[in-house]
Amino acid sequence: MEIPFVVQPRKDTGLFNSKIAIWLFLASEVMLFGGFFSAYVFLRLGADYPWPERTLPVLPGLINTFILIGSSVTVVFAWASLKLGHWGRFKIFMGITVACAAIFMVFKGIEYNVKFHHQGVRLKDYTVIEGHLGYEKENGKPVLNHHGKQIEENQILIETSGLTYNTVRFHKPWIEEALTQAKHRGSKILLKEDVSAVTKPGQPAETIAKAGEELSGALLERVKTAHLAARAHNGKLRTSALRQEWKEAKAANPGKRDWQISSGVNIDTAALAPQLLTEIPSVAFKVDPPSRFDFKPRDIKHGETQSRLRDDTTVEGKLLDSPMVFHYVDAIDFRHLAMIAVKKGVDPITAIENSWLIKNDEAAREAWEWNKLQTARLEKELLEQYGVDEKTGKPKREPTAKERYRIGWKDLVAKADGVNRDQQKVTIKEEFMGPDYQGREAKHTFPHLSVPRNEIRFASKFTPAWNTYYAIYFTVTALHGLHVIGGALVLAYYLFFGRKMYETNPEWLTNRVEVGGLFWHFVDLVWIFAFPIFYLM
C-alpha cells in the first residue's frame, strides 16, 4: 500500500502529512513543558524556604548547552545535505548530531550521579548542612551490608534483644540484612517459642516451627503459608455461618427490614471454634546474645525501647546514639535559619550565633567568622564602588543573603587556601564532580561533623525529596533527557537505516529528516529556557 502525501503536499494544508503531525505533536509538547515551567514559577513564588538560586555548577550546564546548540546546527546541515543530494555529508552531520546527544546524556548522568551522592540535612533550628557521609568502619576496615556494599554512617542503632515479624508483610531483603548483621556481631536470631497451630479442622495443633530454630526467609514463608490458609478457611467459615444466621433471622421475622433485625444476627463463635484453624499474624524471635543492629533511618520509626520497621517488624531494644556523621561538610547554609529569625523579629546574626552548629562545632564557628569578614569586605567594596542611594540613604548594592549566610565549598576552599572568596580558583574537574576531598584533606579544608539524631529535622540526598527546587529540576531535566534519547534514536535510525530509502525515494527521506530535525530543534528550544532558569536564576 502506498502512503499518501509523504512527498507531495496535500492541497488543503499545503504540507506533507508528517509535517502536520509533528507540528501537532510539538504543540502538545509546548503545553506539556509550559505546564512544568509554570509549576516552577509557582513553586518558586510559593516556597517557604530560601530558594536555592544559582546553586548548580554552571560549567556542566554550559557545556551541555553548547552541545545541544551545536547539534541543532548540524541537524539542519544534515537536512540541507540531503536536499542538495550529498549522502556522504548527511552521514557526517547526522553522525555528529547523534554523538552530541550521547555526550549530552553522559554529562547529565554525571550531574545526576554527583547529586545522588550528596547528603543534605536540615537541623531543628533550620541550619542546613551539606556534604558527604562517612562509612561504618571497624578496625579500619569498612563494614559491609548483605549486598557487600559499604554502610553510610547514618543509621539508627539499636541494642536489639528481639525481633517480631509480621508473617504477611515481612520484607525478605531486610531479613537477609538482619542475618548478616547478627553473624557479623556473633549473635543468633532464634525463634522464641514453638509455633504450633491447628492446620486441619478438628485436628489437634501441630508444631510448625520449634523454639530455637534460626530465622530464615523459608521459616517465615512456612508460617505465612499456614497463616494465609487459616485466614482463608476461617473467613469462609464465618461468612457461611453468618449467611445461615441471616437466612434464619429473615425466616423468623417475615416482613421486617434488614436494619430492624440486624442487631439480633450474630455468629455463635463458640460453636464455630472447633472448626477454626489457627492464624499466626506474627512470629517473635530473640537475638541471642542481644547485640547492636543498624537500620536505615527511612526504614524505621525509632523509639527509646521499641521501634518499628516499615514492613511492620517490631524491634525490641534500647535506642543507642545514632548520629549522622559527615566525613566532609562542604556547605553550611544559614539562609533558612536567618529567614525564620527575621520572621520572628530576631536579629539573624544573633540567631545564627546561637544555633546548635555554631555552639557545638569549632570548625563551623571558624568558617562563620571567616565568612563574616568576607561579607564585611564585600559590603565595603560595593559601597565604595556604587555608593549610596540618595533617596533612601542605603547603599545601592549590598551582599546577597547567599553571600551573607551560606558558606559553600568554594568558600571553604578559599578559607583553607588563605585567599578571598572571589579569588578562589578551582579545577574544571571540580566544577563537574564537586570538590576534590582527598586532594584537599591535608589542609583539613572540609570539616568532619557528627550530628546527633535529635537535632535532625529532615535529611535526604540531593534527590527530588530534598526540596521543591530539586523536585522540579529533576522533573524537567529528566523529561527533557527522555526527549533527547527519543530524538536521538529517531535520528540514528535515519543515519543507519536511511540508505535504502535514499536510493529509492530521496525526497521522502529528506522530509523524514526534516520532521525529525523539527523535533530536535524543539528539544534544543526547551533546553534554551531550562539552562538559565535552573542554573543561573
Add this chain to the structure above:
Amino acid sequence: MADTPEAVRKSIRTYLFVGAVLFVGTVLTVLVATVPALDVGHHGFDVWDAILGLAIASTKAALVAFIFMHLNHEKKAVYWIFGSGLVFVIALFALFALAKYDPIFDNFFYDPTGTTVKPMAL
C-alpha cells in the same frame, strides 16, 4: 515545500550565522549572571536579572523557531496548530496574575483577627 536546492544553498550561511549567535547568546547569559561588573539591577540575582536572562533565552528560542524550524516561511496550518498550543501556555502563565487574588494568600485566611492584608509578593 518551498525549499528548493538553490534556496537551501543560499540559507546555509544564515544557519551558520544563527548558530554563532546562539553560542554568543549562551555565553552572554552566563556572563551577565556570573560577572559582578555586568550584573544588572541590584547586586546578586533579582527581577532585572530574571528579565534579562529570559529576554536572551527568548531571543535564542525565537531564532531557533524562525530560522532552524523555518517558521519564517511556513504554511498557515502550522501557525494555527503551533499558535493554539502557545496560546494555552500563555494563558496558563497569565493565571499567575489571578493567583494574587487567591484567598490563601490573604492574611485573613489564616488569622481572622489580622488587620493587615499583604498580597503575595510577585
